[in-house]
Amino acid sequence: MNVGPVNRDEATSEFFDGTAAGQFLLRRCPDGHYSEPAVAQCTTCRAADLAFVPAAGGASLVSWTVIWPKAAAAAAEPVVLVIAEFDEGPWWWSQLIGADPAGLAVGARLALDFQAADAEHESVPVFRLAD
Amino acid sequence: MTDVQELPADPDSGPRAARPGRRPVIAGLGMTELGKVYGRSPAQFAAEAVRLAVADAGVALADVDGLLTSSGVTGGVSVDLQRELGLTDLRLLTHMQAYGSTAGSMVQYASMAVASGLASVVACVFADSPLRPDRGSSAIYGTRHAGSGWWGLLGASGVVGANPMYALAARRHMERYGTTTEQLGHIAVAQRAWAGLNPAAQLRDPITLADHQASRWIAEPFRLLDCCLVSNGGIAILVTTAERAAAMRPPPVPVLGWAQCHPGHYLRRSPDFGLVSGAATAGPAALAMAGVQLSDVDVVQLYDCYTFTVLLSLEDYGFCAKGEGGPFAASGVLGPGGKLLLNTGGGQLSGYYMWGMTPLSEAIIQARGSAGARQAAAHDIILVSGNGGVLDHHATLVLGSPAVMR
Numbered sequence: 001m002n003v004g005p006v007n008r009d010e011a012t013s014e015f016f017d018g019t020a021a022g023q024f025l026l027r028r029c030p031d032g033h034y035s036e037p038a039v040a041q042c043t044t045c046r047a048a049d050l051a052f053v054p055a056a057g058g059a060s061l062v063s064w065t066v067i068w069p070k071a072a073a074a075a076a077e078p079v080v081l082v083i084a085e086f087d088e089g090p091w092w093w094s095q096l097i098g099a100d101p102a103g104l105a106v107g108a109r110l111a112l113d114f115q116a117a118d119a120e121h122e123s124v125p126v127f128r129l130a131d
Numbered sequence: 132m133t134d135v136q137e138l139p140a141d142p143d144s145g146p147r148a149a150r151p152g153r154r155p156v157i158a159g160l161g162m163t164e165l166g167k168v169y170g171r172s173p174a175q176f177a178a179e180a181v182r183l184a185v186a187d188a189g190v191a192l193a194d195v196d197g198l199l200t201s202s203g204v205t206g207g208v209s210v211d212l213q214r215e216l217g218l219t220d221l222r223l224l225t226h227m228q229a230y231g232s233t234a235g236s237m238v239q240y241a242s243m244a245v246a247s248g249l250a251s252v253v254a255c256v257f258a259d260s261p262l263r264p265d266r267g268s269s270a271i272y273g274t275r276h277a278g279s280g281w282w283g284l285l286g287a288s289g290v291v292g293a294n295p296m297y298a299l300a301a302r303r304h305m306e307r308y309g310t311t312t313e314q315l316g317h318i319a320v321a322q323r324a325w326a327g328l329n330p331a332a333q334l335r336d337p338i339t340l341a342d343h344q345a346s347r348w349i350a351e352p353f354r355l356l357d358c359c360l361v362s363n364g365g366i367a368i369l370v371t372t373a374e375r376a377a378a379m380r381p382p383p384v385p386v387l388g389w390a391q392c393h394p395g396h397y398l399r400r401s402p403d404f405g406l407v408s409g410a411a412t413a414g415p416a417a418l419a420m421a422g423v424q425l426s427d428v429d430v431v432q433l434y435d436c437y438t439f440t441v442l443l444s445l446e447d448y449g450f451c452a453k454g455e456g457g458p459f460a461a462s463g464v465l466g467p468g469g470k471l472l473l474n475t476g477g478g479q480l481s482g483y484y485m486w487g488m489t490p491l492s493e494a495i496i497q498a499r500g501s502a503g504a505r506q507a508a509a510h511d512i513i514l515v516s517g518n519g520g521v522l523d524h525h526a527t528l529v530l531g532s533p534a535v536m537r
Contacts, residue, residue: 006287009280036399038281043399063306063405065298066351067289078348081288081295083303083404091400093299094288101351106306117287121278124287 003095003124005117011038012122014052019114019123023054026090034088043090058087059127061108066101084110084127095126145388145420146246152374155242156383157530159188159254159369160495165483166333168363169264173207176365177258178215184254184367189380192216195369197223197250199241201233203259203486212256223250230519231434232391233257234487235526239389241370251375257488258365285398293436294358296521298350300405301439305352307406307454312352314457315438316343319356319480321466322435326477328467328505333360334481357438359479366488368495373536382533384498387512388421390414392525409525410447410516421512421529425449428529429509430497431471432490434518435478444516445473472507487517487526498532511535 008016015037018025027035027050029042034053041048062083069076080096096104097113109130114123146154161183163176171179177200185192198221202208209226223244227233234257241253278286290296304310320340326332338356346355376383392409394401418425425448433444442456450471451459464471476482476493483489494515496502510532517526 003289004287005278006283007279009283012280012284038398063299063303065295065302065353066348067295068348068350079289081290081299083299085400089400091398093285093290093398106303121287122284124284126288 003115003117003126005121006124008122016122018052018054019125022114024057024086024092024112024125025052026055026086026088027051028053034086034090036090036092055086055088055112057112058130059084059092059110059112060087061104061106061110062091063106064096064101064104082110082127092125094124097126097128099129146242146386147422149246152372153246153248154373155245155370155386156373156376156536157238157368157386157495158371158376158379158381158383159184159190159367160381160492161185161187161367162331162492163364163366165331165364165485166362167262169262171260171363173202173205173258173260173365174212174215176260176363177208177212177256177367180258180365180367181212181216181254181256184369187381188369190252190369192218194252195254196221197241197244197253199223199237199253199255200226201228201237201255201257201486202226203257203261205259205261207260208256208258223253229393229524229526231436231486232517232519232524232526234491235389235515235517235528236391238368238370238386238491238528239391239526242386242389245370245372251371253370254367255370256365256367257486259485260363261361262363293521294350294353297437297439298353300522301352301437303405304439304443308457310442310457312354313340313344314461315352315357315442316340317460317465318435318438318441319343321469322474322478323481324466325475325505326481328503329476329482332477332482333362334477353437353439356480359436360481360484362484364483364485366485366492368491382499383536384495384533385531385536386528387423387531387535388417388419388529390416390420390527394523397520397523404522405443407453408443408447408518408522410444410518410527413525413527414448417527417529423512423529427512428514429472429511430475430494430507430513431473432494432513432515433474433478434487434490434516435474435480436518438480440518440522441474443522444518448514448516467505475502475505475507490515490517491528494528494530498530500532
């Protein structure tokens, strides 16, 4: 399965500028705590003045699930979804591309990648197993 | 939860803070036909459920002076239900939404309302009708979010509906504690056996562990038989005071203790995700308010959107040690004849899926001693849970049998 189509809105405009440039933007507060990109205030200290800063790109596997298509669509491939923990601390939920779920383990090193449904829609962060 | 301050166990908190005549009881239960019941709107189911609850209590609709409403995935139930029922001069009217914890929370607010004198007969109702003859249940909860913004991004990434989120929680528990799919299967098998004794249950044919293991994957580690039903219908209850209930027909079911916990980490980094839920905080608080110990609990009704939700709740309430939920579930304690009387109506997995009204309704039936073939011999103290979001909202109730009133 590929990623689905998604459009930007006011809240996600800067984030999708980042994904278009191959960056995953996290939120960082003046004290240097990192938070997930959708937050309105720092998840550690509640500061409201947050900057978008690119994640370094390293992450590790927190959990995963394999989504199986219904029997009627048996030709479709199962999709692996993961929670990834960025090295900066925040978590993210997306697909794991090109990996055999049978070999997964908590803590496995992950790398970012980006996919778009088509040229009309935004680029979506996904993960691969790091080399 | 490590980051939640424990409430002190105040012997005069909750219902015991009110004079005995003012203490809250559940005096009416109304359940519509549940399951694949087509052609009625959520509002129609809700109105019918309230009428049934009023009839069950042996009072008139005009005696209802408070109304709390709750809707499911299709909405359609709101404060407008007052007009549908022709209720006038209500002293309490609110729509509530904390997902699967709402039913338990409604009882809590209704109890506080009657204990304080704000209202004297409060109807609490949930109804939903997502099932249609022309589509499967997976089409209902698997609907993609609108394709824009943060929700659109989550959907575009493939994270759609509750199944993947709960599966991610369960996998984390498995990796941390060694929990297995077979252990989850024991919960499904036990609840199906209970459902076989419940005429209102949707799925009553027995299943085996092998059946569970042969059922298709939905979202690993969940198989089909780890996932709850989807049902149409409505359930309402009446909360009133002990003194008002004395003149009503059914034996009153006292509300002895209550608590909520809303951890607040949805789509945020959470060290507890999949490992500890709000039940760990709400459970001890509700038991302390009721003035009872976990060992006093005779019957347990736990919210069971997935088998895993039951397993985690068993640990968090303290029926077994943290991480031991799997071996505990597989040890033979569950099901008819087991020593833990859990989800005795079949729950949401096999009975009917009315969100938090599923465990609550079965608790009331057991407390009254009217559960027929599945009736628990001892049913003085009953623990009820409600769970909403992705383990984000938890409500606990401690109910008593009519004998506890005296």
